[in-house]
Amino acid sequence: MTDLIIILAIILSLLGGFSTVFVRSSFDKLICLGILTSGAVLFLVNKGYLDVAICVGLLMPIGTIFILLLLGKKKEAAK
Amino acid sequence: MIVEGICVVIAIYCALRAVFERNTLKKLPFLNAMNFAVTGAIVLLMPHPITIGVAIAYFVGSTLESNAIASTIASWEEQ
Amino acid sequence: MIDILLAIPIAAVICLLLFGSIDFFWKLPKTGGVSGANAIEKAIENTGGDKNGGWMIGNIVTSPDASAGTLLAACGFYIWGIPGAIISIVLVFAGARICADKGYAGTSGAFAAAIVIWLLTTFAGFPPESFIVACIIAILFVQGISTKYASRIIGKIWRKLS
Numbered sequence: 491m492t493d494l495i496i497i498l499a500i501i502l503s504l505l506g507g508f509s510t511v512f513v514r515s516s517f518d519k520l521i522c523l524g525i526l527t528s529g530a531v532l533f534l535v536n537k538g539y540l541d542v543a544i545c546v547g548l549l550m551p552i553g554t555i556f557i558l559l560l561l562g563k564k565k566e567a568a569k
Numbered sequence: 570m571i572v573e574g575i576c577v578v579i580a581i582y583c584a585l586r587a588v589f590e591r592n593t594l595k596k597l598p599f600l601n602a603m604n605f606a607v608t609g610a611i612v613l614l615m616p617h618p619i620t621i622g623v624a625i626a627y628f629v630g631s632t633l634e635s636n637a638i639a640s641t642i643a644s645w646e647e648q
Numbered sequence: 649m650i651d652i653l654l655a656i657p658i659a660a661v662i663c664l665l666l667f668g669s670i671d672f673f674w675k676l677p678k679t680g681g682v683s684g685a686n687a688i689e690k691a692i693e694n695t696g697g698d699k700n701g702g703w704m705i706g707n708i709v710t711s712p713d714a715s716a717g718t719l720l721a722a723c724g725f726y727i728w729g730i731p732g733a734i735i736s737i738v739l740v741f742a743g744a745r746i747c748a749d750k751g752y753a754g755t756s757g758a759f760a761a762a763i764v765i766w767l768l769t770t771f772a773g774f775p776p777e778s779f780i781v782a783c784i785i786a787i788l789f790v791q792g793i794s795t796k797y798a799s800r801i802i803g804k805i806w807r808k809l810s
């Protein structure tokens with residue numbers, strides 16, 4: 491029953507990681523990192539670390555917001 | 570069995586559409602549909618009362634991430 | 649008890665009607681709530697979509713609206729019954745306030761969905777997990793298949809209703 495969801499977590503992590511490497515634009519890299527994080531949260535919930543999953547789910551957008559603030563200083567890097 | 574199968578198929582389909590879409594802003598609806606499917610998969614994976622907190626924290630976090638990316642692109646296009 | 653293969657399509661239609669009517673009631677397709685929703689509306693309109701449908705898709709993406717309320721109330725009800733649904737209603741309101749939204753659409757959507765799911769599971773015999781899958785299928789039709797045609801259909805319905 492839960493094997494299907496573990497397969498989903500593996501596919502999402504691999505897809506997010508490899509597409510983060512191969513995609514050009516900075517915003518697309520952030521979106522692909524979101525896909526990678528969804529796979530990681532599924533792995534954490536599978537083992538029962540529910541509090542760690544809450545922390546990761548809330549800290550992911552904070553990291554993204556700081557990266558976006560840093561990107562605002564050099565605009566030519568994010569084409 | 571069939572419930573998990575539908576969640577997994579929709580999540581993988583939306584992740585692939587989000588990775589291979591060209592326009593950055595048009596990736597965000599597919600990412601949102603994938604977040605719906607992953608939230609459902611989290612709840613189906615471990616039915617425990619704290620899992621409600623995990624599902625809502627993950628969903629709100631990913632929505633906040635989409636909001637930050639879209640508003641940053643909007644503020645750059647104005648300048 | 650209804651068989652789950654029969655329960656999922658009926659529940660999908662019910663979820664689509666429920667969050668569509670609540671989103672139309674709070675006037676989501678009228679204008680963009682935050683600046684990100686306006687950017688998504690412009691991107692959809694440049695590729696052949698509709699203006700009002702683009703605003704509704706943008707508002708759903710950038711803040712937890714009635715669709716998210718429906719899904720999370722179904723999750724809470726599946727896990728813990730009525731106390732879980734109440735917890736999810738309160739947390740949806742807090743989450744909508746985090747995303748710079750007013751939170752009326754999400755909270756009322758979660759409340760209405762909790763009542764509908766309680767009625768249908770108690771008296772009609774629907775399994776509770778069918779509503780989770782039903783809401784995922786409903787949101788797939790709104791923003792997963794093709795944003796161009798979905799925004800055109802939403803805009804047509806909105807102009808006919810207003």
